[in-house]
Amino acid sequence: MTEKTITTTVALLCLYGFFKDMRPAVPFLTPFLRSDLKNYTAEKVNNEIYPILSYSWMASLFLVLLIADFVRYKPVLVVGGASYVATSVLWLWGERLEVMQIAQVVYGLATATETVYFSYIYVIVEDDYYQKATGYVRCTTLLGQFLASTISQIVISFDKTDYLLLHYITLGSVSVSFLLSVFLPPSKKSLMSQKTTMSQTDLCRGHNEYKHSISRFNNFFQDLKTCYNNRKIIVWSLWWALATCGNNLEVTNVQNLWYVIEPASANGGLNNGIAEAITTLLGALVSFSVGYMKLNWSVFGELTLGVMSVAEAILLITMATTKNIWVCYGCGVLFKISYYMLITVASFQVARLLSVGRYALVFGCNNLLALTLQAAIVAVVVDKDTLNTGIRAQFLIYGGYFYMLAAVFLIKAVYTLTVEGWSDSWAKRWTD
Known part of the structure; x- marks a missing residue:
């Protein structure tokens, strides 16, 4: 071109x-x-x-x-x-x-x-x-x-x-x-086939491996296996999928919560656009600024994910219990901004470890896992044929979900930093 x-x-x-x-x-x-x-x-x-x-x-x-x-x-x-x-x-x-x-x-x-x-x-x-x-x-x-x-x-x-x-x-x-x-x-080219590893399986495929559908399916699952053989990719992908699930649950249900706090008969929903606009604008600025942060995410990434997940849990529980629509708006904005920041970091870390083609594959699989978990939670918590939970109770459950997410990553972070040595890890907290 x-x-x-x-x-x-x-x-x-x-x-x-x-x-x-x-x-x-x-x-x-x-x-x-x-x-x-x-x-x-x-x-x-x-x-x-x-x-x-x-x-x-x-x-x-x-x-x-x-x-x-x-x-x-x-x-x-x-x-x-x-x-x-x-x-x-x-x-x-x-x-x-x-x-x-x-x-x-x-x-x-x-x-x-x-x-x-x-x-x-x-x-x-x-x-x-x-x-x-x-x-x-x-x-x-x-x-x-x-x-x-x-x-x-x-x-x-x-x-x-x-x-x-x-x-x-x-x-x-x-x-x-x-x-x-x-x-x-x-x-004019297949994204999955841009870059492959030179494994014995790859050498046996030959130059015409992508000409037939069966070869493409084989390549798809081979690439999938190769991607998730990396432990660091698994850690970041796990947070990606779990946090995206929680974010999707908040996004798809928050308007119902706003409506309960301030019904339409009392001018409810009048300021929804302000909340969405502020969220989008600040989220864009935060996501952009992440590219200039010098924190060594390989060392302190897990700890950051754990701490931020605690904050997100607190924000969701505050949204579930408050009677003030502006408090709910503010907590929702902060929740989404934190997600935008961390998903940008997760994307960067995965991209750093993968070729571009495999990045797209992992991106799709991580989101698929998030949606599968989201559908399971909805089926149990929200669906009218199961618990049929009210909207405030839903957000309390989502807050508990992020507390569990935080516990997993905080435990993992403390273990990793202890093994690596807290002093040595602190000395490597900044990138060049």
Whole structure:
């Protein structure tokens, strides 16, 4: 590719990501479903509509992870764009409960394609452009989310019940992203096959190993085995999956908690957009600043994960027990910022230990594990056919979940630092 072609391709991908994430309906989805426009009860929204997303997301990600490399990524993005459009249409004009549940199924498929979106960067640009292209793409998606939250807040501030306008804007934005996905250039290389280790198995595959589907499946599972043979990758991936599960549970249920603390009849949800905008903006700044931190994550990474998990547990429990919506907003912002910071560190550590192609593979598998655990927790804690837990009790459980996560990593950190020597570890706390 020429430099001009690469620039055009990255710009097109950035625009796709911007419009895909510029969905102002999302911060006010719960008030919309609870309003006179849809008129669903809290129990219907919390226990019969939202849980569907976890199941669909998990199943769709498993499917996406298997087929993305075979179809060379672009078709998955096109399907993802179309799924966002379909979700918006169902939200807007769907009336029955079953239609809202179908919307969550389609939304899960759309969300599952996010993994492919961030992997697709590496199959359309050359190695020298990886770092810049990644930065551009991530910044534009965050910009889209920030603008969506800002627009939603402005609209609701003028008319606190004008949810339809937010959904019309969302439909227009995701329709543009779908059209842009059609014009994305096709991939000419397979991400999984960019780099392989020179094991005896690899030598026996021959030069034509990726020509046939059976060879691709063999390579997929061989790469998977190779990736997780590294102990450090297992540690970071374990936190990645467990913390992402907890973050997803908070994100998908926090609007229900906000609604309980301050119902729509008392201007509830009026400031949801502010909370989302602040979260996105500060999260972007924190994630960017991580790249300049000199802490030696190989030495103090586990301890940091453990300490921050304790803080996240406290924040979730505070959200579950407070009656002040602003305290809940503030704790939610801090919770997400801490997650954004640590997932950036986890991504960097995994990327440092892996080739780019395998990074994409581990990224997908870690998220699949997170979604599998999330679906299991939802099935037990939230689903109407099991515990059918109230929203405040749910957040207490999520807080306990992070306490357990913290205990695992603090014990592991204390053991590692004791074996390595606290004084020696402290002397190596900074990188060059």
